[in-house]
Amino acid sequence: MAKKPGTSGRGQRDLRVKVKSARGRKLSSTLWLERQLNDPYVKRAKAEGYRGRAAFKISELDDKYRFLVPGARVVDLGCAPGGWCQVAVKRVNALGEKQGKAVGRVLGVDLQEVEPIAGAETHQLDFMEDGADDKVKDWLGGKADVVMSDMAAASSGHKQTDHMRIMALCEAAAYFAFDVLDEGGTFVAKVLAGGAEGDLQKLLKQKFTKVANVKPPASRSDSSEKFVVATGFRG
Numbered sequence: 568m569a570k571k572p573g574t575s576g577r578g579q580r581d582l583r584v585k586v587k588s589a590r591g592r593k594l595s596s597t598l599w600l601e602r603q604l605n606d607p608y609v610k611r612a613k614a615e616g617y618r619g620r621a622a623f624k625i626s627e628l629d630d631k632y633r634f635l636v637p638g639a640r641v642v643d644l645g646c647a648p649g650g651w652c653q654v655a656v657k658r659v660n661a662l663g664e665k666q667g668k669a670v671g672r673v674l675g676v677d678l679q680e681v682e683p684i685a686g687a688e689t690h691q692l693d694f695m696e697d698g699a700d701d702k703v704k705d706w707l708g709g710k711a712d713v714v715m716s717d718m719a720a721a722s723s724g725h726k727q728t729d730h731m732r733i734m735a736l737c738e739a740a741a742y743f744a745f746d747v748l749d750e751g752g753t754f755v756a757k758v759l760a761g762g763a764e765g766d767l768q769k770l771l772k773q774k775f776t777k778v779a780n781v782k783p784p785a786s787r788s789d790s791s792e793k794f795v796v797a798t799g800f801r802g
């Protein structure tokens with residue numbers, strides 16, 4: 568039997584939002600808009616007050632590896648618009664809301680300006696400029712328990728170029744982590760599959776007791792992104 572338009576075929580209305588193409592809008596933009604409007608993580612982020620669906624990626628990684636514990640000192644590289652910081656603030660108890668638990672700290676940096684986030688300290692900075700790591704070390708003023716990087720340059724449209732760019736950002740984040748992490752600390756970074764991630768893996772294996780590649784459920788299945796989670800920094 569032919570399916571009625573506007574129904575799922577099971578007697579229920581199809582709730583998927585369809586976006587009509589409009590003059591002046593490219594097909595790729597129409598498809599992007601349609602995907603955003605139908606993405607359950609985008610809806611959840613809105614409902615729960617997160618600045619983006621990325622918040623669920625770090626939540627899912629932390630649910631598995633438990634590095635955002637009360638009292639933890641966290642550095643978030645590439646933090647705009649701020650979803651990861653929002654999750655970290657809650658979980659490390661940066662606002663001291665969990666009575667009787669240690670109070671943590673969240674320090675975020677990004678190329679772009681970040682709207683203030685209660686409980687987090689944020690700075691606008693290009694992490695790849697000369698001396699950027701020293702600036703972050705100064706703001707930190709001591710050791711960290713977690714260094715996490717979601718840094719990614721705007722897509723060039725060329726897969727291998729995007730891969731090499733993100734690997735350069737990851738490598739810079741990793742060397743920064745080696746300098747500031749306390750023993751037992753955790754490093755998390757977003758990578759795009761493409762060949763060079765094996766070198767980062769090798770480097771991290773020398774410094775951490777465990778290194779895993781993870782694709783959390785919130786990461787879109789059609790994206791080549793995945794996350795490296797390195798735990799147990801040897802110091």
Ligand SMILES: C[S@@+](CC[C@H](N)C(=O)[O-])C[C@H]1O[C@@H](n2cnc3c(N)ncnc32)[C@H](O)[C@@H]1O
Pocket residue numbers: 618619621622644645646647648649650651652676677678679692693694695717718719720721736
């Ligand atoms: C996917 S977004 C991060 C999303 C963020 N984790 C969140 O939850 O809102 C990637 C960010 O990396 C930042 N970025 C890219 N290159 C950077 C660099 N060299 N220094 C600092 N931030 C950078 C971009 O400005 C962008 O905001």
